[in-house]
Amino acid sequence: MLADDDPDKWVLKEHTEVKHRILRKYLVPWTRILSSGNPRIHYFDGFAGRGYYEDGEPGSPLLAMDVADEHADLFDEFLCTFIEKNSQNYSDLVEAVEQRERTVSDKVKVYHHNEAFADVARDLMDSLEGEIVPSFFFIDPFGYKGVPFELISEILNLRDQGVEVFLTFMVRDIRRFLTDEGHENSISEIMGTDAWKEIRDQPNIENKEEEILKLYEQQLKQAADMEYVWPFEMKMPERRETVYYLIHSTNHFMGFKIMKDVMFVEGAEDQFAYLGPEHYGYDSGQQKIFEHTDNGDRRIHELADYLFEELEDRRLTFWDVMKETYTETKLIEKHYRKAVKLLAEQHRAEIHNFPDRPKGSTNGVQPDDEVEFVNPNAGLTDWT
Structure with a gap:
């Protein structure tokens, strides 16, 4: 497995471009809408990486700073908190962020932490408690570890409204290790329940990834008490294998609607999925209500x-x-x-x-x- 700071991990792939387009297209209206009634808004990037890719394209931290700068006339402060555990990535991140800070509005305030997301998140939540600051958490790990469900639930329940999470759910990795006893605790931690073992123990389930996703969505809606949860599927182009889902969670209908609308446009043939470079339709194996038809x-x-x-x-x-x-x-x-x-x-x-x-x-x-x-x-x- 490649280290997080390996250059090969920082070659910009097409599915990452799609992910960043979704993120940017959502952050723009999110910033406009929330700034109208809030002088301060807060963007968190839990796995910020190094800030840029091998070809020089900006990563999610710089993308968020750019969105904030473009709308700086709408708010008093746009707080950016970037968290990155890997020391080399963090060093590159700080350099990239400091360079970008020289060109953006001074209303964009940046804080960064060289720690694991799970270690620093609770301290950050303590600092937010009691503050009415709309907050958006982008949680985009390389693997499936380091994002315990209990923590996601705590973040989402900081307030009744005003906190949203957009996370990468690495369903392929979870499916691969379903039968590995050495990963049981890690999977239970990420899922927030042992109910995933029922999926593991049922040999007649053809699409375990879909069942894992359903269970995680159920956890977000019931255990974390989220009203709106919406996924976007990312597939590996070569094998049409599902790699991960982007999952957006909020209790605000407007936020959900905007994200669903954005994902619809970025998805292939109305399927809320990235299917690879050709990006054409495929047989999902399970028709859902109102999926795309030829007519x-x-x-x-x-x-x-x-x-x-x-x-x-x-x-x-x-x-x-x-x-x-x-x-x-x-x-x-x-x-x-x-x-x-x-x-x-x-x-x-x-x-x-x-x-x-x-x-x-x-x-x-x-x-x-x-x-x-x-x-x-x-x-x-x-x-x-």
């Missing part, structure tokens, strides 16, 4: 039917339509808008516009407009 219109019709079945005889804002169902579909706002318009054409919904509302419209479907789901056959009498 683009079919998705909209399926979504329309689903919304009608779920919301019949109710009147909600378009925003609440999404809020109540967004976790159950693989489609995003533009598809929802088309589905609602289709229902209106079918006389199964009525769109009520409110142009006087902040996010209403005169003739369209915007978040503050209302959708009334009506049964076109209601009230009809069968005279036969």
